[in-house]
Amino acid sequence: MKTSTRVVVIGGGVVGCSVLYHLAKAGWTDVMLIERSELTSGSSWHAAGGFHTLNGDPNVAKLQAYTVGLYKELEEISGQSCGLHLTGGVMLAESPERMDFLRSLHAKGRHLGMQTELITPSEAKAMFPLMDETNFVGALWDPVEGHLDPSGTTHAYARAARVLGAEVVLRNPVKELTQDADGTWNVVTEQGTVRCEHVVNAGGLWAREVGRMVGLELPLLAMEHMYLLTEDMLEVIAFNEEYGRELIHAMDFRGEIYTRQERQGMLLGTYEQDCRPWSPVTTPWDFGHELLQPDIERIAPSLEIGFRHFPPYERAGIKQIINGPFTFAPDGNPLVGPVQGLTNFWSACAVMAGFSQGGGVGLTLANWMTTGDPGADVWGMDVARYGEWATLRYTNAKVRENYSRRFRIRFPNEELPAARPHQTTPLYDIMVEENNAVMGDSWALETPLWFAPSKDEAHDVISFHRSNDFAHVGAEVKAVRTSVGVSEIANFAKYAVEGPGAEAFLNRLMTNTMPRTGRIVLSPMLNEFGKLIGDFTIAKAGDERFLVWGSSAAQVYHMRWFERQLPDDGSVRIHRYDQTLVGLTIAGPNARKVLEKLTDEDVSNDAFRFMDFREMAVGAAPCMVNRISYTGDLGYEIWMAPAYERLVYAAIKEAGAEFGIKDFGMRALLSMRLEKNFPTWGHELRPIYGPFEGAMDRFVKLDKNDFIGREQAAKEKADGPKRRRVSFVIEAGTADVMHDEPVWAKVGDTDHGTIEPPHGAGPKRFDADNKEFEHPGMKQIVDGDWRVVGWITSGGYAHGAGLSMAQGYVPAALAENDADGLFEIEILGVRCPARIAVEPPFDPAGERMRG
Numbered sequence: 001m002k003t004s005t006r007v008v009v010i011g012g013g014v015v016g017c018s019v020l021y022h023l024a025k026a027g028w029t030d031v032m033l034i035e036r037s038e039l040t041s042g043s044s045w046h047a048a049g050g051f052h053t054l055n056g057d058p059n060v061a062k063l064q065a066y067t068v069g070l071y072k073e074l075e076e077i078s079g080q081s082c083g084l085h086l087t088g089g090v091m092l093a094e095s096p097e098r099m100d101f102l103r104s105l106h107a108k109g110r111h112l113g114m115q116t117e118l119i120t121p122s123e124a125k126a127m128f129p130l131m132d133e134t135n136f137v138g139a140l141w142d143p144v145e146g147h148l149d150p151s152g153t154t155h156a157y158a159r160a161a162r163v164l165g166a167e168v169v170l171r172n173p174v175k176e177l178t179q180d181a182d183g184t185w186n187v188v189t190e191q192g193t194v195r196c197e198h199v200v201n202a203g204g205l206w207a208r209e210v211g212r213m214v215g216l217e218l219p220l221l222a223m224e225h226m227y228l229l230t231e232d233m234l235e236v237i238a239f240n241e242e243y244g245r246e247l248i249h250a251m252d253f254r255g256e257i258y259t260r261q262e263r264q265g266m267l268l269g270t271y272e273q274d275c276r277p278w279s280p281v282t283t284p285w286d287f288g289h290e291l292l293q294p295d296i297e298r299i300a301p302s303l304e305i306g307f308r309h310f311p312p313y314e315r316a317g318i319k320q321i322i323n324g325p326f327t328f329a330p331d332g333n334p335l336v337g338p339v340q341g342l343t344n345f346w347s348a349c350a351v352m353a354g355f356s357q358g359g360g361v362g363l364t365l366a367n368w369m370t371t372g373d374p375g376a377d378v379w380g381m382d383v384a385r386y387g388e389w390a391t392l393r394y395t396n397a398k399v400r401e402n403y404s405r406r407f408r409i410r411f412p413n414e415e416l417p418a419a420r421p422h423q424t425t426p427l428y429d430i431m432v433e434e435n436n437a438v439m440g441d442s443w444a445l446e447t448p449l450w451f452a453p454s455k456d457e458a459h460d461v462i463s464f465h466r467s468n469d470f471a472h473v474g475a476e477v478k479a480v481r482t483s484v485g486v487s488e489i490a491n492f493a494k495y496a497v498e499g500p501g502a503e504a505f506l507n508r509l510m511t512n513t514m515p516r517t518g519r520i521v522l523s524p525m526l527n528e529f530g531k532l533i534g535d536f537t538i539a540k541a542g543d544e545r546f547l548v549w550g551s552s553a554a555q556v557y558h559m560r561w562f563e564r565q566l567p568d569d570g571s572v573r574i575h576r577y578d579q580t581l582v583g584l585t586i587a588g589p590n591a592r593k594v595l596e597k598l599t600d601e602d603v604s605n606d607a608f609r610f611m612d613f614r615e616m617a618v619g620a621a622p623c624m625v626n627r628i629s630y631t632g633d634l635g636y637e638i639w640m641a642p643a644y645e646r647l648v649y650a651a652i653k654e655a656g657a658e659f660g661i662k663d664f665g666m667r668a669l670l671s672m673r674l675e676k677n678f679p680t681w682g683h684e685l686r687p688i689y690g691p692f693e694g695a696m697d698r699f700v701k702l703d704k705n706d707f708i709g710r711e712q713a714a715k716e717k718a719d720g721p722k723r724r725r726v727s728f729v730i731e732a733g734t735a736d737v738m739h740d741e742p743v744w745a746k747v748g749d750t751d752h753g754t755i756e757p758p759h760g761a762g763p764k765r766f767d768a769d770n771k772e773f774e775h776p777g778m779k780q781i782v783d784g785d786w787r788v789v790g791w792i793t794s795g796g797y798a799h800g801a802g803l804s805m806a807q808g809y810v811p812a813a814l815a816e817n818d819a820d821g822l823f824e825i826e827i828l829g830v831r832c833p834a835r836i837a838v839e840p841p842f843d844p845a846g847e848r849m850r851g
Contacts, residue, residue, distance in 0.1 A: 012168070062360075095254075236265065508708060511696075531689060728835065798842075
């Protein structure tokens with residue numbers, strides 16, 4: 001074993017081997033994988049080995065498509081078979097609600113070029129005759145689905161990496177990780193110490209333990225997972241003989257079952273409700289190629305449904321029950337990327353779907369390490385999406401909830417209850433008990449979503465369609481637009497940037513010029529590739545002091561970037577307030593009249609202008625006030641220490657009583673931003689978009705000092721962006737867009753620079769008569785003169801304007817075309833006419849904000 005190398009990858013499962021291969025493929029051949037036992041000695045060896053491309057997050061789906069397309073390349077390089085079976089598969093819907101979910105998945109896949117199809121139960125039965133089609137109302141066919149040999153595939157990654165020059169060291173447990181003052185890592189193992197520049201934690205079941213070696217508590221938990229193998233089934237043998245092919249995969253949401261052919265029998269797995277964590281606090285180091293004790297009683301309820309839906313299973317004998325541990329993060333997605341606060345320490349763990357996602361995770365991390373850019377929009381997998389609040393017990397509760405809901409519908413207005421309330425503000429009891437607030441989870445903070453007229457009505461009726469909150473959110477919007485409303489905004493991210501180098505630091509990070517003392521600016525932030533990685537409100541509070549507000553969900557993500565850019569001379573200090581600073585906003589034409597009653601300061605329009613910042617007493621409490629509002633109306637953001645929040649809130653309600661002041665929640669706020677065409681970070685603004693693509697032109701000052709990404713942004717402007725963020729008005733029915741719906745345009749064969757779908761070809765497809773035809777794989781979706789040209793990033797109902805609205809991206813050549821009849825947006829399987837709203841429907845000149 002070498003004593004020094006560029007990278008040490010810890011863990012020899014499919015993910016660690018994928019990272020090793022992709023690093024070597026990218027040219028970093030001086031890399032080493034260290035495994036405590038043998039390759040696959042964790043979860044990889046006993047996995048069911050299934051893979052698919054569909055995912056609720058289209059960006060993750062792209063990486064899954066890449067993974068599936070990688071396997072033939074691995075076989076060619078390594079000479080090792082992956083045991084590929086490209087069968088295709090169906091997701092089965094037993095109810096209209098589930099069918100709506102499948103329509104949504106189908107639509108999301110269109111802008112990626114996925115060739116899924118909505119089919120009838122009889123068509124599904126033709127491909128999977130073990131099912132009783134009378135139990136289902138429809139299905140979704142995915143041609144890019146199948147299974148493989150987990151051990152062979154893992155070894156294929158490792159052998160391919162070795163061919164490219166990487167080293168694999170087995171039977172060598174890592175005992176300790178230390179870091180020298182110059183940033184060099186010391187990986188202390190049983191066979192000696194290896195010095196390296198980078199460490200990758202691909203520890204799988206032991207990823208928590210590896211993280212703890214550097215003081216990190218990763219939010220992941222291993223769950224017991226069972227699947228069974230049947231004896232040979234006559235129905236399977238007969239089908240194979242008649243059609244000369246394997247049975248497809250099938251997923252039964254009602255039974256929480258997945259199933260596929262295994263030799264001449266079937267494999268059946270389930271995500272049972274009576275789920276059990278495995279080794280929830282520490283993972284034993286001596287665990288390896290062992291299985292856990294099966295407990296068929298736990299999965300009996302799913303088996304009962306399975307026997308009803310797939311009658312031949314009830315007659316089949318059980319050959320073996322596999323029960324093994326798999327790791328999950330609280331939301332089920334991997335934990336990938338650089339860890340904030342640590343130099344060159346990388347995460348590649350919690351990849352429960354290793355044979356669907358392992359290749360994409362390896363590619364992403366290798367790109368990130370070698371170029372500084374993951375090469376894709378991987379926010380859904382970024383380890384920075386969790387904060388310090390994701391403790392061991394929080395993670396335990398959320399992982400168990402996620403596991404038990406893996407085959408359940410997640411409705412767009414559904415708030416999941418596990419581990420809640422976790423963080424609360426001083427107003428929590430008032431909002432819930434007195435104001436009948438329906439609360440949402442905002443980065444683990446309880447945040448009011450909307451307010452019900454009574455305690456009995458204070459709950460969401462979950463649905464893909466407009467629901468019981470619709471009228472009440474509309475009333476909240478009306479109150480703001482006609483008089484005044486108040487809302488809690490504690491869920492914003494808050495930072496102080498201070499020191500003699502603070503202004504120069506922010507000028508280098510931000511695209512906009514920094515404000516004068518007492519003023520505010522809005523500014524995007526770019527990475528070195530000229531892509532949007534942040535959107536901030538910045539106030540200059542003093543000569544060497546700035547206050548910065550941003551997205552709460554990106555706090556760790558942004559701190560990771562801020563720390564990376566800090567000067568070495570100590571001239572800049574950054575403080576993240578989190579919940580040590582909370583806020584309230586008042587907005588509407590009477591907002592100034594309310595504020596005048598709360599302060600002794602002159603807050604007239606001349607004295608306290610739009611985009612002013614001031615420290616003042618509000619309701620007898622020391623506060624900081626921004627003359628700005630995300631509602632797009634006259635408004636103020638009032639910030640204070642938590643100890644004063646109840647006092648200030650009570651004073652606002654008392655002062656606003658004569659104006660009929662009304663509480664409004666986050667849903668009303670987001671509704672109002674739609675009719676102003678305001679974007680949101682994490683939806684419209686993400687690291688795959690440039691600032692001119694994102695229509696942030698007026699906030700990008702290319703003629704100011706040099707800033708990170710300036711050269712790339714200038715090139716984007718000079719060349720012209722290929723795509724552009726736009727707002728749509730939609731002729732919707734009873735459902736509004738959520739996100740990721742496809743945008744159709746009637747453009748014929750005209751090339752408008754439409755999207756480039758991911759690569760990857762699908763296997764053969766069979767129709768209801770078992771007549772075979774070749775599936776074309778992923779390509780642009782075309783229907784006559786209509787083509788899928790873009791996608792939706794977010795949307796909903798703009799109550800003030802009385803319109804269903806959305807934002808999304810289309811080719812730049814179409815972005816100014818507001819003609820009727822040009823666009824359609826697919827919502828739950830229905831293509832709804834849409835037109836571009838070039839000007840915002842509410843107050844297009846911005847007079848209300850400035851008045």
